[in-house]
Amino acid sequence: MTRLQPESSTVLRHSDAPQPVAALLVAAGRGLRAGDGEPKQYRLVEGRPVLAHALTPFLAEPSIARIAVVIGEGDEARYTNAMAGIDSSRLAAPTLGGATRQASVRRGLLALAREGFDGIVLVHDAARPFVSRAQISAAIHRLGAGAIAAIPALPVTDTVKRTSADGHVAETPPRDQLVTVQTPQAFRFKPLLDAHEAAEAALLHGFTDDAALMEWAGHPVATFQGDPANVKLTHAADFLRAAAHPGRTLVTRVGTGYDVHAFGPGDHVWLGGVRIGHDQGVIAHSDGDVALHALTDALLGALADGDIGTHFPPSDPQWRGAASAQFLAFAATRVRERGGRIDFLDLTVVCEAPKIGPHREAIRAEIAAIVGLPLGKVAIKATTSERMGFTGRREGLVALATATIRLPEED
Template identity: 80%
Template sequence: MPIQRHETDIPVAALLVAAGRGLRAGGDAPKQYRLVDGRSVLAHALMPFLAEPAIAQVSVVIGDGDEARYADAIAGLDTRRLATPTQGGSTRQDSVRRGLLALAASGFDGIVLVHDAARPFVSPAQIEAAIAALGTTEIAAIPALPVTDTIKRTDAHGHIAETPPRDRLVSVQTPQAFRFRPLLAAHEAAVGARMTTFTDDAALMEWAGHPVATFPGDPTNVKLTHADDFLRAGTRSAASLVTRVGTGYDVHAFCEGDHVWLGGIRISHDRGVLAHSDGDVALHALTDALLGALAEGDIGTHFPPSDPQWRGAASARFLDFAADRVRLRGGRIDHLDITIVCEAPKVGPHRDAITAEIAAITGVREDQVAIKATTSERMGFTGRREGLAALATATIRLPEQE
């Protein structure tokens, strides 16, 4: 059966704040649009939220005039659960409020995770921990890390005024989890009271009188603020991801019918294929290639043909599952290569459509998908037009295990 993942009966939305200018980080663009390991910081931050099955909707608050930058940043991502971006305000607090109002206008009510787009290394485990931390009674919960340095408070002249006990101090991160309606009400109350300088939503909820719980943070979930942070981020990203390659193979015999499915595209043909699902050899082979790179079994492990729920199923569901598994493990797909072996139908006229469909299913760019076709020179079962086959190779990168 497919791997079971964390889910909740309460609707969950994620709100990423990406409206800041990021001047301290340097560069000629806001820091959330700068590249780390070939992707924008915002794209890195978005990917684990888009891959989390418990999250029904992901919203982003962007800066005025950043529409083109945002469109470039999300190119190649799985955007099916990504809402139209909301224009932010002059402060982080106002940007979050505008994002919450947009969610309310869509009819949302449930749990909202508020995350800073400048934290690109948030893990799937940290997202699930944020959702779980609210439980059935908490209104707000935030990730916290023990403070290891001695903290001192200074006076107006720069002299030490106080040294708070370190054992009760924590530094906090995002994503922060909240019940949606209380958070929105607190934001509206703060505007009415002209309280506009809160730097995170937990502080605003404290001001509104709500208890805020904590759960363990993640030391790798760092915020990129200064230019040196990007140098360290590039080193961290390159060092922590290892390349894996998986291969897949599938074959189906022809039978009575008037079409075949190849790469998610329905192609008219004088035969059909004998299969439990829709018999798409290209997507089956590619699914196995991704699962092989993950070392997570094969397509039959997760979608056994003995299970009637997969009878006639679209193979895009299998490939989507495998690509989702890569993202949930904090990885990325680098390249997908498929060779289709058949005498007929001709693949060439459908190559572009197949490429676009596979790119859309897996959330990669079209230039990361290669589709090739060949015959077997009239030899073997494919040469005798008894069936067709596909071979696939998937190249991915996954976080290195300690």
């Protein structure tokens, strides 16, 4: 089996400042080998564009300060659609790529340089949608251990032959000296940019990955352990396999939520995003939708990501009278940004009045639309407290919610 290079024993001195980290995702290719249709980085896997999958773990890594995407000319609308629901606070404006991958990476690096960036840059192919946070952390760590360039590598398991122009076997290289490589590849920013500029000046445009370019420039390239699940989608069959076997382990999480509001003056209440006429309103900072508040907390709980008050504090005047649909949509987006999916939402409303039954299907449909689920994955029940307690005295209403989600397994 191939021996990957061990991590250097060199460590950063305590006086050294942490290196800023940026990620550059290359999404400018046309993906012709994937067959007819959209460029492969915009095709859907599990209902989301491949590019959105690839971006998710980088957005979840707090040590990455800036994320840039290089897109193809004419793909501006595709990119905008792919970014729907994604937190763009750390995303630079997309850069238009060139005719080759090498040209596209160079343009992305120049865009980062114009922002004044210098530090560690991770270069990742957008056609690898199943990259894990563990791989990203490993890449950053390998550069932090003193390397100039580092790439994830996997030992070759098949025998490899080099053939001649006439189709005959010319050589059988020793398998234990061969590896296949992946992205993200990690580099010191300035040496990588300098290598790109030197290759451009020399009119050398045939490099298929940045590690090869760094080798040409005379820099040592270290390796670290790759991930077999970090597959590249190249051919049409790859998308079929990705749909059946996404290449990652998803673990189930369950969160619960609870909310209560007292009745007050008014002529309606909001429940599940539906306005229901009533002889009272509710006392609340926002629109007082107990159903959506409970569901929001259930999703945030499953993520271990605080609660609704953490993200939308009632002390903040901007949320006064706010529609609660935006709170639930926010929580659903947080699930997807973590590479997860919502499997099921279950809601129980407790009140003597108003009656929920006549509005049940409208509420289910509204909740399903907010979180982007099929109607069959949203359940609603209603009950009373048999005239006991504050709900039985018609002083208020309560909602209890359970959310079942799946998230990529983390080490």
